[in-house]
Amino acid sequence: xxxxxxxxxxxxxxxxxxxxxxxxxxxxxxxxxxxxxxxxxxxxxxxxxxxxxxxxxxxxxxxxxxxxxxxxxxxxxxxxxxxxxxxxxxxxxxxxxxxxxxxxxxxxxxxxxxxxxxxxxxxxxxxxxxxxxxxxxxxxxxxxxxxxxxxxxxxxxxxxxxxxxxxxxxxxxxxxxxxxxxxxxxxxxxxxxxxxxxxxxxxxxxxxxxxxxxxxxxxxxxxxxxxxxxxxxxxxxxxxxxxxxxxxxxxxxxxxxxxxxxxxxxxxxxxxxxxxxxxxxxxxxxxxxxxxxxxxxxxxxxxxxxxxxxxxxxxxxxxxxxxxxxxxxxxxxxxxxxxxxxxxxxxxxxxxxxxxxxxxxxxxxxxxxxxxxxxxxxxxxxxxxxxxxxxxxxxxxxxxxxxxxxxxxxxxxxxxxxxxxxxxxxxxxxxxxxxxxxxxxxxxxxxxxxxxxxxxxxxxxxxxxxxxxxxxxxxxxxxxxxxxxxxxxxxxxxxxxxxxxxxxxxxxxxxxxxxxxxxxxxxxxxxxxxxxxxxxxxxxxx
Amino acid sequence: xxxxxxxxxxxxxxxxxxxxxxxxxxxxxxxxxxxxxxxxxxxxxxxxxxxxxxxxxxxxxxxxxxxxxxxxxxxxxxxxxxxxxxxxxxxxxxxxxxxx
Numbered sequence: 078x079x080x081x082x083x084x085x086x087x088x089x090x091x092x093x094x095x096x097x098x099x100x101x102x103x104x105x106x107x108x109x110x111x112x113x114x115x116x117x118x119x120x121x122x123x124x125x126x127x128x129x130x131x132x133x134x135x136x137x138x139x140x141x142x143x144x145x146x147x148x149x150x151x152x153x154x155x156x157x158x159x160x161x162x163x164x165x166x167x168x169x170x171x172x173x174x175x176x177x178x179x180x181x182x183x184x185x186x187x188x189x190x191x192x193x194x195x196x197x198x199x200x201x202x203x204x205x206x207x208x209x210x211x212x213x214x215x216x217x218x219x220x221x222x223x224x225x226x227x228x229x230x231x232x233x234x235x236x237x238x239x240x241x242x243x244x245x246x247x248x249x250x251x252x253x254x255x256x257x258x259x260x261x262x263x264x265x266x267x268x269x270x271x272x273x274x275x276x277x278x279x280x281x282x283x284x285x286x287x288x289x290x291x292x293x294x295x296x297x298x299x300x301x302x303x304x305x306x307x308x309x310x311x312x313x314x315x316x317x318x319x320x321x322x323x324x325x326x327x328x329x330x331x332x333x334x335x336x337x338x339x340x341x342x343x344x345x346x347x348x349x350x351x352x353x354x355x356x357x358x359x360x361x362x363x364x365x366x367x368x369x370x371x372x373x374x375x376x377x378x379x380x381x382x383x384x385x386x387x388x389x390x391x392x393x394x395x396x397x398x399x400x401x402x403x404x405x406x407x408x409x410x411x412x413x414x415x416x417x418x419x420x421x422x423x424x425x426x427x428x429x430x431x432x433x434x435x436x437x438x439x440x441x442x443x444x445x446x447x448x449x450x451x452x453x454x455x456x457x458x459x460x461x462x463x464x465x466x467x468x469x470x471x472x473x474x475x476x477x478x479x480x481x482x483x484x485x486x487x488x489x490x491x492x493x494x495x496x497x498x499x500x501x502x503x504x505x506x507x508x509x510x511x512x513x514x515x516x517x518x519x520x521x522x523x524x525x526x527x528x529x530x531x532x533x534x535x536x537x538x539x540x541x542x543x544x545x546x547x548x549x550x551x552x553x554x555x556x557x558x559x560x561x562x563x564x565x566x567x568x569x570x571x572x573x574x575x576x577x578x579x580x581x582x583x584x585x586x587x588x589x590x591x592x593x594x595x596x597x598x599x600x601x602x603x604x605x606x607x608x609x610x611x612x613x614x615x616x617x618x619x
Numbered sequence: 620x621x622x623x624x625x626x627x628x629x630x631x632x633x634x635x636x637x638x639x640x641x642x643x644x645x646x647x648x649x650x651x652x653x654x655x656x657x658x659x660x661x662x663x664x665x666x667x668x669x670x671x672x673x674x675x676x677x678x679x680x681x682x683x684x685x686x687x688x689x690x691x692x693x694x695x696x697x698x699x700x701x702x703x704x705x706x707x708x709x710x711x712x713x714x715x716x717x718x719x
Contacts, residue, residue: 084626085686091622244679252683298675306674309650310667313657313718320719324664413664416671465621 090249093242094458100239102455102490107223109448112441117216119580123566140359145343160368173201211512215504237301244294272464279457282450289447296424340368341396356380372396380407382430387415459486488534491547496527498554505561548599555592559585636691644698645681651705658712
């Protein structure tokens with residue numbers, strides 16, 4: 078590679094990296110825990126429910142054996158006016174529990190109160206319906222944080238833009254590294270000066286995580302910037318969404334119809350579909366225009382992946398007549414169907430179809446590790462940027478500015494670790510009478526504490542201090558997570574391990590693993606020289 | 620170790636031209652490329668499915684090229700010509716091989 082191109086790529090890698098690094102760090106850190114959203118939900122709930130928790134059955138609890146009509150009857154008994162509504166059922170991950178979402182009623186005759194959408198949880202074990210707010214888990218909070226849901230639609234697109242520029246940074250990074258990609262992979266000089274340590278780990282870990290990071294950069298853009306790909310292609314269909322929907326197995330929008338007194342039962346359709354396709358497991362059940370002459374039922378589901386690799390397994394019934402409106406056979410899908418299926422499976426790390434429960438857990442743990450490694454790569458990149466600019470040739474004013482940027486970046490990024498550990502503790506200890514405000518309390522605690530801690534470390538103006546004490550405090554708080562769980566709900570991790578309550582165990586395990594590693598790191602961190610800003614000491618650039 | 624500024628663009632106008640070519644220009648070309656293929660290839664479904672993720676990969680590649688040019692205006696011009704050509708292809712594709 079010629080010198081000019083090398084320097085151009087280098088500059089692009091630096092600029093794109095430094096612009097997105099804080100956002101990207103938050104995405105990967107929160108995203109690492111997002112992989113275990115369902116486990117965190119169960120972990121939080123455990124100890125609150127009376128009955129003993131069932132043995133781990135994988136993340137897809139059986140939707141096929143649910144009594145849909147019974148649940149709908151229950152909703153009606155609870156006072157919800159159902160006609161004209163859409164009702165959807167999705168597994169939450171907790172055994173025997175489904176998330177029930179009801180859209181606002183399209184029936185023009187109803188009052189305002191009945192028109193409101195509602196998000197509920199139904200537990201088949203206790204046969205109870207709870208509101209979603211009562212169930213708001215810190216896991217969900219972290220999932221939402223990892224696409225900046227708190228900033229609304231803007232946050233979603235921001236996360237998409239960060240993904241896109243992350244892809245750009247990956248490509249330029251590989252190009253910069255290209256000539257020495259093999260030789261440098263085996264170079265690790267932890268005892269040399271800090272700058273070489275950052276560089277060696279940045280490149281070696283960057284290459285190890287490359288396929289994973291590429292996958293997440295592309296799929297992140299796919300999810301958050303999908304509108305850029307989808308909207309313009311509508312022109313090909315003369316702006317008719319029905320044409321696109323027909324090509325891509327999406328369900329068409331059903332217009333509302335006239336109300337009817339006849340209510341069709343849902344359960345027979347589920348069994349009919351399961352008879353038609355052997356081993357079919359519904360993952361999503363959607364009712365449109367309930368109790369209406371235009372009522373439709375859509376069932377999404379899967380068969381064993383070996384029998385239908387690309388297939389989607391979607392069927393739509395017009396329930397009053399019982400006709401099949403649309404059908405995507407799970408055994409005969411093609412590539413065009415499968416793209417969205419595999420984008421989901423890869424991004425959400427859902428490998429239970431392919432690898433079984435144990436394999437799925439194992440791979441999610443590998444994903445978790447790779448996410449944390451990516452956080453390290455991001456941070457070491459910032460530190461390289463900082464040290465490389467701390468030279469005599471750089472004007473003092475510029476140097477001070479860079480230094481300040483470094484303080485802010487490190488303070489914001491590194492403090493998210495102890496704050497997350499604290500968030501887990503709070504989510505476990507919040508008394509049940511505050512359930513309705515869980516989301517507000519958890520958000521306030523998380524963001525409030527994050528702000529305070531970041532400002533504190535920024536004011537200390539010492540990267541060594543920030544690094545050491547975020548690791549130390551995060552490690553100590555992290556060890557409290559399994560302890561709080563043990564004292565509060567009696568679910569000590571050795572009990573949950575021997576009882577095979579994997580969901581609860583895995584959360585404790587993740588925290589013990591993280592805490593022990595970071596405490597060890599914090600213990601090993603040394604100042605290289607007794608100067609006030611050791612990371613910023615002048616180094617000769619290589 | 621920071622990139623040697625000797626090799627980098629110093630003019631603001633040059634930089635603006637390169638960034639315009641890279642971000643909106645790269646998007647335009649990659650989108651038009653896939654749409655053109657969707658119209659002219661026998662089966663449009665796999666093309667449009669690939670577009671959903673391939674757009675971002677191709678876009679990233681095209682985002683890189685303008686910065687290798689010494690003159691950013693040349694690249695912007697080239698990208699514009701490409702967009703016009705692809706759009707013409709799309710126009711005739713929609714005329715003679717429409718999807719719907």
